[in-house]
Amino acid sequence: MSSLHSFCHSFLSFFLSFHFLLLYFTMHRLLSTVNGWKMKMMKKGESDARSVPIQIQPKQYCLYQFLLDRLHIRRILPFGFPTICPVRIRKSYVAGVDMAKKIPFFVAEAYSSSLLKALESRNASRNKCRFVADPTVPDKYAAKNEDYLRSGLSRGHMAPAGAQKTMSEMQDSFNLTTNILPQDFDCNAFLWRRLEHWTKEISVNHQGVYVISGPIFRPQEGTNCVEYQVIGKGRVAVPTHLFKVILTKDKKSWYSRAKYSMAAYVVPNAPIVISTPLNEIEVSIDSLEEQTGMYFHPKLDRSRVVMHLQDQEPAAMDPQHIEWASKDIQYARSLWFLKMLEERYQRQGLMKDGTVQMAMKQQKKKLNWNARKKVVSYFLPTSVKDAIYVCGSIAACVAGGWYYGN
Amino acid sequence: MSSLHSFCHSFLSFFLSFHFLLLYFTMHRLLSTVNGWKMKMMKKGESDARSVPIQIQPKQYCLYQFLLDRLHIRRILPFGFPTICPVRIRKSYVAGVDMAKKIPFFVAEAYSSSLLKALESRNASRNKCRFVADPTVPDKYAAKNEDYLRSGLSRGHMAPAGAQKTMSEMQDSFNLTTNILPQDFDCNAFLWRRLEHWTKEISVNHQGVYVISGPIFRPQEGTNCVEYQVIGKGRVAVPTHLFKVILTKDKKSWYSRAKYSMAAYVVPNAPIVISTPLNEIEVSIDSLEEQTGMYFHPKLDRSRVVMHLQDQEPAAMDPQHIEWASKDIQYARSLWFLKMLEERYQRQGLMKDGTVQMAMKQQKKKLNWNARKKVVSYFLPTSVKDAIYVCGSIAACVAGGWYYGN
Known part of the structure; x- marks a missing residue:
């Protein structure tokens, strides 16, 4: 009995250890194969410096090396890596937070025709x-609303507030730390808005449009010095430029794979004319990546991507801009603000248009009339106002009594 | 037979589906339990604002939510997050690369008494x-050696070159992009070096010393403007300050858990006197984290940590500094460099010491003698030099022949 027992024991232990070994070798084999594919893919794109996938370890990365690295990291950083760019996942966007500057590193969104319908x-x-x-x-990493007040800068949405379906999603886009950065009023209201609108428009013709927006801190032209403002008590950084990287996926047909196009746009965080053609603000992905220090869409094989968007917007004045301008004019609530708007539209060349001129005239008339009414009510003595009020009420009572009496 | 077959089939399918359900619920249960623990731990440290673990999702994070988030990210960023801070794992340090500024975000190392012995x-x-x-x-994200040349700044090691055991490890620490940033000569040679030396020294009394170093970009005092230089063609950013976060782990005894202490030091990237007491450059972890936008050691429970290092170095002049100064003087190869060193030591208050004065005198004498020799050899006509050389060789030959002849 004892010999049988020992035999069983040895057999079982042998069996188990054999299986563990098998498991290890299988895993090892699998990982090396996958790595081989990766290396092949890397070699394929070697002539193109942009297609080096920098998240992948450059040498043959086997299971053994992986485990060794984990141990090594545990020895040097026993409590984990310092948090630098925490990611926040919201319904309509995904954002990486720059906790030092208290603005986002990047905000990513995706458009599709179904989203537009919704x-x-x-x-x-x-x-x-x-x-x-x-x-x-x-608290110490987050921007507050008070930081933005009286700074002379607007709170610029990276994922636009017009791309949310429900109320709770909409509130997400008003999140200061993850979606908003200090932006020039004119830049925000004109060229940036046009870019956002255009992005939504082209998503009708594509299967998917993936947009990444964010800030750039660039040295002044001709100097060796980076200089940027910080606003408020929380010292929120004001970027010198803003970028938008647009990746479009074409509808694939039965005979070909999906086609991707990619383009990058850089807008200075300063007043810029709305009719600037998009070709002028387009930059190469390479130069944008050098400026921002980011590598966009790291798992995308860039040898398959066309580095230019085919459907560039025409440079001429768009009827959309006229509509926006007229709407903004109708929302103006004071003559001072209207005058500021007029100056701004003059600079943007929008005041030449008849519709805008008309809207401006009407709004001016309306506000002037309101102002006159206010002046009259201010200078009328209180006793007269009271008398009118009392007479009116008495007349109403009398009229009511007469009506019911009949 | 057929009925038996169908019975078996239905039984098996029921059995399998039941097991899958069981597996799912077990996983779910397990994850919620772990999350419960996490929440409890979070609640424990709630009074301390610093102990909010910002990498953990704030709400109850179940398996379902996790899978949903993965799907959501896949929809918005189908090719992965933009790479912002790639991590490089080296034998003696772990570094996060700031690809926009072409310097490290942070460099982490660990010291222990066994390492010191090695x-x-x-x-x-x-x-x-x-x-x-x-x-x-x-290439586009990496600093080159040419960027540093003629910039007037030294290449400052974050993980010091003296903490590597083998030649290949040593070469790692000379890696420009992951371990080096532009540092002021005086800062690098004096106070920063002393801080590095002190870190190594205290590791004798502790079970482990974990050090994280890196750059800070801070607005000028009293202004609302961040301004920093960029050097070279590659536009490598010059930080305004440098930081060091030191976490020590005390030897644990049989009756208590391991004790942790933590302290942060900030040094301006400018000439600073070596004898500055460490208490003066110590800052609170909180304020450092606000400046750098990082959260250090995120998995550490800070309610267990003493926020001050007990073994602060005395402020008086250390014999070590004298030794360094004498060594540097002996390595000087020109009178011009020696004069620069003398001025520098005058500023640091090191020239009052007898040993340094002695070394300076000797080196001056030696270099003067060398200079005189050079002058003599420069003005001696070539023919005379040749004659001396020929005579010498002939004399040697004659002497040799005479010796062998005897």
Whole structure:
């Protein structure tokens, strides 16, 4: 009995150890094969410096090396890597937070024709939303609404507030730390808005449009010095430029793979004319990556990508801009603001248009009339106002009594 | 037979589906339990704002939510997150690369008494190493040696070159992109060096010393403007300050858990006197984290940590500094450089010491003698030099012949 027992024991232990070995070798084999593929892919794109996948370890990366690295990291950083760019996942965008500058590193969104259809029947309104600091980011890393007040800069959305379906999603886009950065008023209202609108428009013709936006801190032209402002008590950094990287995926047919196109746009964070053609603000992905220090879409094989968007918007004045301008004029609530708007549109060359001129005239008339009414009510003595009020009420009572009496 | 077959089939399918369900619920249960622990731990440290673990999702994070998030990210960023801070794992340090500024975000190292013992018997020399760009970082993100030349700034090691055991490890520490940033000569040679030396020294009394170093870009005092230089063609950023976060782990005894202490030091990237007491450059972890935008040691429970290092170095002049100064003087190869050194030591208050004065005198004498020799050999006509050489050789031949003849 004892011999049988020992035999069973030895057999079992042998069996188990054999299986563990088998498992190890299989895993090892599998990983090396995958690595081989990766290396082949890397070699394929070697002539193109941009296609080096920098997240992958450059040498043959086997299971043994992987485990060794984990141990090594545990020895040097027993409590994990310092958090530098925490990622926040929201319904309509994904953002990486730059906790030193208190603005996003990048904000990514995706458009599709189905999303656009859903947006048409949405019931969210931006008037009911308010700017809040991100509650999931500790206080010392988050921008506050007070930092932006009286800075002379607008709170520029990276993922536009018009791309959210429900009210809670809309509130997400008003999140100061993860979606908003200090942006020049004119830049925000004109060229950047046009770029956002155009991105939405082209998504009708594509299977998917993937947009990444964010800030750039670039040295002044001709100097060896980077200089940027910080605003408020929280010292929120004001970027010198803003970027947008647009990746489009074409509808694939039964005889070919999906085609990708990619383009990058850089807009200075300063007043810039709305009718600037998009070709002028387009830059190469390479130079943008050098400026931002990011590598966009790392798993994309760039040898398959066309490095230019085919459907560039025409440079001429768009009827959309006229519509926006007229709407903004109608929302003006004071003559001072209207005058500022007029100056701004003069600079943008929008005042030449008849519709804008008309809207401006009407709004001016309306506001002037309101102002006159205010002046009259201010100078009328209180006793006269009271008398009118009392007479009116008495007349109403009398009229009512007469009506019921009949 | 057929009925038996169908019975078996239904039984098996039921059995399998039941097991899958069981597996799912077990996983779910397990994850929620772990999350419960995490939440409890979070609640424990809630009074301390610093102990919010910002990498953990704030809400109850179940398997379902996790899978949903993965799907969501796949929809918005189908080719992965933009690479912002790639990590490089080297034998003696772990570094995060800031690809926009072409310097490290942070460099982490760990010291222990066993490492110090190993360092005593090492055979690596820094003279044989040369500065290279990181080959695993694409060209456009990497600093070159030429960027540093003629900039008036030194190549400051974050993980010091004296903490490597073998030659290949030593070469790692000369890696421009992952371990080096532009540092002021005086800062690098005096206070920063003293800080590095002190870190190594205290590791004798502790079970482990974990050091994280890196750059800070801070607005000028009293202004709302961040301004920093960029050097070379590659536009390598020059930080305004440097930081060092030191975490020590005390030897644990049989009756208590291991004790941790933590402290942060900030040194301006400018000439600073070597005898500055460490208390003066110590800052709170909180304020450092706000400046750098990093959260250090995220998995560490900070309610267990003493926020001050007990063994601060005395402020008085250390014999070590005298030794360094004398060595540097002996390595001087020109009178011009010696004069620069003298001025520098005057500023640091090191010239009052007798040993340094002695070394300076000797080196001056030696260099003067060398200079005189050079002058003599310069003005001696070539024919005379040749004659001396020929006479010498003939005399040697004659002497040799005479010796062998005897």
